[in-house]
Amino acid sequence: MPTPEIHLYTASTMNGWKPIIFLEEAKVEYELTYIDFGKKEQKSEWYMRLNPNGRIPTIVDRSNDDFVVFESGAILWYLAEKYQTFLPIGEKARSEALQWLMFQMSGVGPMMGQAMYFQRIAAPKGNEDPYAIDRYVTESRRLLEVLDKQLAGKAYLLGDNFTIVDIATYPWARSYPWAKVSIEGLDNLRNWFDRIDARPATQKAVTIPKPFPAFFGKGDEATSEAENASRF
Known part of the structure; x- marks a missing residue:
């Protein structure tokens, strides 16, 4: 081979x-x-x-x-x-893809990451900070609302086709249970989750190198929180 x-x-x-x-x-x-x-x-x-x-x-x-x-x-x-796949064709379409990719990298990931850190790592170690938790949970919810609006009338974030923007955003946005961020009322976002949840290749990918189902609201949350906190 x-x-x-x-x-x-x-x-x-x-x-x-x-x-x-x-x-x-x-x-x-x-x-x-x-x-x-x-x-x-x-x-x-x-x-x-x-x-x-x-x-x-x-x-x-x-x-x-x-x-x-x-x-x-x-x-x-x-x-x-x-x-030559999962990227739209054309100058304007490529620019739109880059904009939404940067939105994930600069916004969704960092803000949800901090929401997770202060609730799932700092707090269990005795460093609970209500102000930081509220700040990052609130901002994460706002960013998910931006995604929900972008998804109105679309199957995926850029339209009908699955792209690297969806690949980049899905693992973070779908981990809203781990960040303890509500998606109440965000029906476009929830439908997008359902579509990607139904993609066998993506679901296989999130079990590699090993699965961590609690990130996505499944499995033993308390044990997973302790395991995750122990790595930091």
């Missing part, structure tokens, strides 16, 4: 699942190296030679002189251009 072109270094997080979703949906063979946060492998010397920020995910494209790409949004854009 030939060596896969893409070597992916990742873990089971919202950002970590993004390239896995792409590769599974695009049916691209890849080699996966699991990065163990418990062992702080993301801060190891060998890994930081690939990714100086010491975060996941990172890819190495063996077919392109071992070219390294880090940052999940940049990885998705690189893969979409390489494999």
